[in-house]
Every structure is written in structure tokens, then in C-alpha cells.
Amino acid sequence: xxxxxxxxxxxxxxxxxxxxxxxxxxxxxxxxxxxxxxxxxxxxxxxxxxxxxxxxxxxxxxxxxxxxxxxxxxxxxxxxxxxxxxxxxxxxxxxxxxxxxxxxxxxxxxxxx
Amino acid sequence: xxxxxxxxxxxxxxxxxxxxxxxxxxxxxxxxxxxxxxxxxxxxxxxxxxxxxxxxxxxxxxxxxxxxxxxxxxxxxxxxxxxxxxxxxxxxxxxxxxxxxxxxxxxxxx
Numbered sequence: 001x002x003x004x005x006x007x008x009x010x011x012x013x014x015x016x017x018x019x020x021x022x023x024x025x026x027x028x029x030x031x032x033x034x035x036x037x038x039x040x041x042x043x044x045x046x047x048x049x050x051x052x053x054x055x056x057x058x059x060x061x062x063x064x065x066x067x068x069x070x071x072x073x074x075x076x077x078x079x080x081x082x083x084x085x086x087x088x089x090x091x092x093x094x095x096x097x098x099x100x101x102x103x104x105x106x107x108x109x110x111x112x113x
Numbered sequence: 114x115x116x117x118x119x120x121x122x123x124x125x126x127x128x129x130x131x132x133x134x135x136x137x138x139x140x141x142x143x144x145x146x147x148x149x150x151x152x153x154x155x156x157x158x159x160x161x162x163x164x165x166x167x168x169x170x171x172x173x174x175x176x177x178x179x180x181x182x183x184x185x186x187x188x189x190x191x192x193x194x195x196x197x198x199x200x201x202x203x204x205x206x207x208x209x210x211x212x213x214x215x216x217x218x219x220x221x222x223x
Contacts, residue, residue, distance in 0.1 A: 018186065021182045021186075022183070022186060024179070025179040025183055025205075028175065028213070029208070029209070029212055032209075032212040032215070033212065033216075035216035035217075035219055035220055036215050036216045036219045038219045038220050039218070039219030039220075042151045042155075045151040046150060046151050046152075049149040049151065053148060065141060068138065069134075072135075075127050075131075079127065082124075104138055104142075107142055108138070108141060108142050108145060111145050111146045
């Protein structure tokens, strides 16, 4: 049985913030390693960029861009909730954060393909 | 396992990174058009003090932010605490800072 608090929309906002943060933190070493190749082996970096032309990799990049955007906008909502006067529209703000993140990552995806 | 100091550090780095993330998103949307290449990226970033400061600041903030975030997840999910939790936090921060600054130097200075 799903516990009652886990059926609340803001629980999804919490879990999305946690998962996006975790995935981004795990991606960072890969990201840094790839960029450092510019110093040590530029031809291997271009080899990886050729690989990034694959559609499935573009979808993965879209996912990462969405997670970055939703982590930032969701984090701003969280700090507004903690520090600013209480607003009753927390669910709308969380939905707005996800919508804006989807818009930004959607623009990225359309430019990438 | 989150002291007031770590809590504040997490929020301060988040606020610092908000405009940096917006800038990074804009750069990604601009750069991905027409495909990525090492020459294109290096042509934009090499020798640029502005990009060095932008991404150098980003790496410092994200190293602190990610280390504290992972510390919270590791504590709440796996129940780790004490010295082991401190070691993991510092190792993540130091590792990301080292790898990150090396990457920034690779694309801006070399």
C-alpha cells in the first residue's frame, strides 16, 4: 500500500529533486573526464562527439538537461518555501518548475536533432 | 546529519549557481546546434578569463553542493554517520573539485 504522504504532489517534487540531484552528481565525473580529454587527447574527445550524434545519446542529453533545469527551478521553489512568506500555491509552483524545465530541455532537444 | 553550517552552505551555493545554470543551459542550447566538436568548444573557451571565472566558480560551487547533497542521501538512505560520513563528504568534494578544475583548465587555459 502506498503511504498517504507519497500520494501528495509535493512528494513527487521532493523525489524528483533528490533523483535529479543524485543523477547529476554521478554524471559530473564523466562530464569532467570528457572535457579534460581536450587537454590530453583531443582526438578522443572528437571521437566521443561523433558518438553523441546517435539519437539515443541525444535523448539521454535531453534527459540530463531536463534534470539540471528541474533541479534548479525546483531548488528555487524549495528556498522560496523555506525563506519567503508562505504561499498556498506550492503545488502550482512545483508544476511550473517541471513545465519550464521541460520547455528548456525541449528547446535543447529540437536544436540537437 | 546536516549542521546549520552545512545547511547554509548548501543554500548559498545553490543561489550562486542559479544564474550559472541558466547561463550553462543557454550555452548548451547554442553550442549543440550543428553538432559538437572539440575545435568549436576550444575556439570559444581557450584564453578566455571570463569562461575561466564562470566555469571555475561553477565547479567550486557544485563540488560543495553535490558533496553536501550526497551526504544527506547517504545518511538518510544508507544510515551512515560519524567519521565515515565525514570522509565520504570530503572525498566527494575534493574529487569533484580536482576533476572539475582540471576540466576547466583543459578548455580555457591550455
